[in-house]
Amino acid sequence: MPARAVLVGGFALLLVTLAVVLAQSAPRSSGSNLVPELGEAAKLRGPDRRCQEGETVPADTGAVRLLIGTYGRPAPALRLVVQRPGGRIVTRGGAPAGGPEGRVDIPVREVEQAEPGVRVCLLVGSGGRFVLYGAAGRVHYEWLRPGSESWLELLPTIAHRFALGRWNPLGPLLLPALALLLAAAWFSAARLVLREVGR
Structure with missing residues (x-):
């Protein structure tokens, strides 16, 4: 098979794969508290509560994801309340009982x-x-953006966050500039491969 056809086919396959990945929709992270999931952080026996001070809820948050264990039983009902130091409620939500153990998203x-x-x-x-x-x-808390989004829908947000970095003379144009440089x-x-093969 000619080298040109191989390169064109490979490039087309790469574009199709990239399009599929960018179009996939799922809940996306808005941030976490950077606590690693190394093992058991708290053991409770319901009904009970676990509070953690000094947390930060990132902007654009609509859910929280936890890793839970129930020793094989259905998960209990869960409620999450976030409060400022003065007691004012920032947000709250809940998940019904009956789900499996593992990762649980609480809207x-x-x-x-x-x-x-x-x-x-x-x-x-x-x-x-x-x-x-x-x-x-x-406890490890991972905060999620509202709803489900594809990577394509998130590109403006990603470009904006790139623009916030230090030593960035291009501002919001940094991400498009990097994409053009890679292309x-x-x-x-x-071109170099074709030139070498044609010799």
Whole structure:
């Protein structure tokens, strides 16, 4: 098969794969508390609660994801309440009982602006022993953006976050500039391969 056909076919396959990946829709992370999931962080026996101080809820948050263990039983009802130091509620939400153990997403009222220094309390309904995962006694919280989004829909947000970096003279044009630079590198490499094969 001619080298040109191989390169064209490979490039077309790459474009199709990229399009499929960018079009996939799923809940996307808005941030986390950076606590690794190394093991059991808290053991509860419902009904009970677990509160954690000094948390930050990122902007554009509509849910929280937890890793839970129930020793094989259906999960109890879960309620999450986020409060400022003065007691004012930032957001709250819940998940019904009956789900499996593992990763659980709890929808909460949307938080548009970042809320640092808040208290996050998880209220666990009746249902026996219950485990939360994290490290050093702190539970891992991963915050999710509202709904489901594709990577294509997130490109403006990603470009904006790139623009916030230090030593960035291009501002919001940084991500498109990097994409063009990568495309130019691929094109140059393809031309070089064709030139070498044609000798």
